[in-house]
Amino acid sequence: MSVSIQRNTRQREILRRLIAEAPGPLSVQELLGSAQSELPALGIATVYRTLKLLEEAKEIRAVVLPGGESRWEPSDRGHHHHFQCRACTRVIDFLVCPLHVHSDTLPNGFVVETHEVTLIGLCPDCSAPPARKAPVRKKV
Amino acid sequence: MSVSIQRNTRQREILRRLIAEAPGPLSVQELLGSAQSELPALGIATVYRTLKLLEEAKEIRAVVLPGGESRWEPSDRGHHHHFQCRACTRVIDFLVCPLHVHSDTLPNGFVVETHEVTLIGLCPDCSAPPARKAPVRKKV
DNA sequence: ATGATATTGATAATGCAATATCATATAAAT
DNA sequence: ATTTATATGATATTGCATTATCAATATCAT
Numbered sequence: 001m002s003v004s005i006q007r008n009t010r011q012r013e014i015l016r017r018l019i020a021e022a023p024g025p026l027s028v029q030e031l032l033g034s035a036q037s038e039l040p041a042l043g044i045a046t047v048y049r050t051l052k053l054l055e056e057a058k059e060i061r062a063v064v065l066p067g068g069e070s071r072w073e074p075s076d077r078g079h080h081h082h083f084q085c086r087a088c089t090r091v092i093d094f095l096v097c098p099l100h101v102h103s104d105t106l107p108n109g110f111v112v113e114t115h116e117v118t119l120i121g122l123c124p125d126c127s128a129p130p131a132r133k134a135p136v137r138k139k140v
Numbered sequence: 141m142s143v144s145i146q147r148n149t150r151q152r153e154i155l156r157r158l159i160a161e162a163p164g165p166l167s168v169q170e171l172l173g174s175a176q177s178e179l180p181a182l183g184i185a186t187v188y189r190t191l192k193l194l195e196e197a198k199e200i201r202a203v204v205l206p207g208g209e210s211r212w213e214p215s216d217r218g219h220h221h222h223f224q225c226r227a228c229t230r231v232i233d234f235l236v237c238p239l240h241v242h243s244d245t246l247p248n249g250f251v252v253e254t255h256e257v258t259l260i261g262l263c264p265d266c267s268a269p270p271a272r273k274a275p276v277r278k279k280v
Numbered sequence: 281a282t283g284a285t286a287t288t289g290a291t292a293a294t295g296c297a298a299t300a301t302c303a304t305a306t307a308a309a310t
Numbered sequence: 311a312t313t314t315a316t317a318t319g320a321t322a323t324t325g326c327a328t329t330a331t332c333a334a335t336a337t338c339a340t
Contacts, residue, residue: 006286007338009286028327041288042289109263116256118255121251122250123249124250127250143316147307183318
């Protein structure tokens with residue numbers, strides 16, 4: 001079994017901050033890439049280890065969207081949903097909830113406890129016509 | 141590369157029928173289990189092979205719900221959503237669509253092309269008080 | 281500044297779903 | 311009924327995400 005966090009390291013500071021400041025849940029690879037732009041030597045094992053520790057400490061939680069790997073977000077974000085860009089695969093939070101079926105009982109004995117809504121389409125970066133600015137990211 | 145279907149076999153008939161008659165998309169393991177109750181010798185490789193063939197023939201399509209493996213449903217089912225039981229993990233179709241954000245452009249350049257709604261809770265089998273009938277299935 | 285030990289980075293090992301292999305069985309045309 | 315290529319079942323292999331290992335490094339109480 002693993003143990004709780006005892007020391008503050010640059011790696012953990014960076015990963016924690018990246019997750020806290022992200023506009024949506026981040027994948028392991030996205031985290032690794034962003035963190036390495038600040039600390040190039042950071043290894044993938046540290047990302048996995050830190051995610052597990054932060055999850056056990058209830059600081060973050062995993063979200064899994066249709067068709068995708070696990071992504072991680074701060075656990076203090078309230079009820080919300082996600083938009084996933086089919087071009088760059090990035091995920092952005094959507095605070096509006098279009099559903100009203102909480103804690104309700106449906107016709108035949110189905111009890112709805114929660115729900116997940118994922119909007120799929122193009123994010124601003126990828127829906128914009130190819131401009132003279134930064135190139136459209138195909139993968140993050 | 142694989143090739144198209146040329147012969148009708150009992151295995152393929154069974155798998156096709158199971159998918160067509162299911163109340164929701166089936167996982168590989170669910171398919172294997174159900175099919176083996178009719179044809180015990182059926183192997184897992186045949187399930188994968190047949191799913192791939194049926195998908196290439198556009199007879200079925202994969203759906204992936206939050207947190208889950210691929211499931212398979214007939215491709216001629218129209219727009220609908222899914223209910224997943226957190227106890228037995230089975231998935232049942234829900235024909236009602238509570239969303240109206242198709243092909244729309246949201247505030248900042250987000251283009252919504254489609255969406256996935258997954259209701260999570262308890263199915264009739266698992267929400268019912270422990271009765272004297274069949275035991276509650278924990279896994280399918 | 282030092283020392284004890286938690287943490288890291290590189291990489292090997294693991295777990296598991298999906299695929300490939302191949303001898304045997306089967307469909308269906310003759 | 312024969313024949314021949316397709317399909318199957320058992321199982322080995324692959325691919326890939328995650329975890330374990332371990333020597334080297336960094337944190338922090340002293």
